[in-house]
Amino acid sequence: MDVIKKKHWWQSDQLKWSVIGLLGLLVGYLVVLMYVQGEYLFAIMTLILSSAGLYIFANRKTYAWRYVYPGLAGMGLFVLFPLVCTIAIAFTNYSSTNQLTFERAQQVLMDRSYQAGKTYNFGLYPTGDEWQLALTDGEMGKHYLSDAFSFGGEQKLQLKETDALPGGERANLRIITQNRLALNQITAVLPDESKVIMSSLRQFSGTRPLYTLADDGLLTNNQSGVKYRQITIAVIISRSTPTEAGVMKNSVLVIPLLSARKTLRASLPTKGSRSLFSLSSSGPWSFRSSLWC
Template sequence: MNLPSTLSPRNVLVALVSLPALYLCFLLYRAGDNWIALALLLIVCLGVSIYLHPRAETYRYLFPGLFAFAVFVIFPICLTIYISFTRYSASHLLNFSDVLLRFREEVTVSGSDTFTFSLFDQHNGTYILELTNEQRPDEQFVSSPLELIPGQDGSPLESPIHLTRLAAGQQVPGTRLDQGQVTRSRLYQPLRNVPFKLPGDIGVEKTDLQHFIPANRVWKLNADNSLTNQIDGSIIRPDFHRGYFFNQNGEQIGPGFRAFVGFANYVQIVTDPRIQGPFFRIFVWTLVFAICSVIGTFSTGILLAVILEWRELRFRKLYRTLLILPYAVPGILSILILKGLFNQEFGAVNQLMRGILGFAPAWETNPWAARAMILLVNIWLGYPYMMLICTGMLQSIPSTIYEAAAIEGSNPVLNFFH
């Protein structure tokens, strides 16, 4: 039986790739990463249209390479430029909303009682919470019907939900959910964001999967994004330039958050001696490393290519096979092997140099020796590629040109440069 065109292998393959990607977009959106979710959605839509549209056949071969180029080259460059205009460091890892959430989740314990809880499903998207005092099981409290979205983990509510005392013999309406059902449906997550109040204005907060404790939120969010301490009445305000909250005395409170600072980081590179010196040393070494790596790999590669093209050399194929091995072996394996060879105390390189020269460089403790080792390793990893390129270039030169040069009295050095 012939499959319909909609079930062709190409369509099935596109569906198998795009459906998980679309689900990932949904998860990213629910997690709050809206821009990443939007970018991934656009990429998925572009890929589906390219691989299904009959006129986009040419782009099917370009799309994987362009996608990898965008993800591994364009995106890191754009992200680096963006970060350079922000205050982003080890003490400013969180964004502003995450820091607000940390403050609003801070509580003070106001008693030693613990409460177990049960949820009663009302079968209309709402649930009733029942709290039972573990120390005094006859004390039970219930809430009004709550709208809980399974798995939702957002900002805490500002207005508390007041609980009422359950009278003796009174039954809670709805279907009781056991702990396994609550966990599987992830109803415990939205419960963490709801503040509850017992009679007597006693706050209770969820602490783990099974218990509530008497506790009160420390901070209250104000309209201007400042926070009021509900214990002593003090107010802290965010400084969006320095990326911290500060109280009235100018003291830093809580963790830092990422903040846009414009060109302040670039100005600091030029004006702050603590950053100026290390930055320029690293910048110069980066340039030197790049230049020396290119010159070293190219010089080594073309030298070996010229030697291996010498027709009088015996076992040329064997030498070429051995010299191409660093290109065939995965780089991570070569780096691990070279790390052992350059070991400062027990490496084969240092043992050989001690035996022949009477000394051995401190590859791991001397900065200049470490730089030399990095350059040598990078040249080792890169010269086979240059050797292949130069071999192809030399083999493309017709032999008649060398014969004509020999008649004109040329020598190997002139042949190489001309």
């Protein structure tokens, strides 16, 4: 005589499939959310691991796989997935300067400078416990020499034209490297009142800030004259210039974190906002905007 075992309420198939269905909906929501945010690799990984886990633990025929699945999932999550991410990122422009907040990205641009004016070879000559800075104009053959000074803090050195360089032994590259931070804080003032600062381990040159920020947020490249402004997605882009085909294109100065090979059509609220993320034909990582006025 067969004995019929009574099932408890928590062993019912209805409860089992209800829980599996809720977990499936939750996983689907998380996958869509990650995809909308541009994290497609995380979305794919979550979908694969969750689908495999739900199938294995919900199906009695795959009972033996329940002992193997945790190890395979761990290997995929902590070994294969980081490897795939590394390879994928290698083909993008992800870097420390492209993963910044808008304020920090703007500060990075404001800290940039470019060489303007002449370049002078420099040398350091010891005078007791102090030093003298000598600049040489290679084009004119002129020499400029400062008074004796000591390293430490920001300081301006007034240079005077001289016929010859000091007779002492010139400081070698090791000494210059050791005092590089102090040399970077020195501003040399030439007889014509032009100012130069250290631009390399062997040269002083006139430098200017590469970008100037206006009160209205307009960013101007002082070297090329190109002007940039921010848009609502906090990306600094260049003012459009018409191309031969008559298409208005923009060069991106700070690349957004989202990347795609085709037009990014995430779940944005309006059709017009989707047109913000239309990839330009000039390259896979150049964006163009339809909101220029």
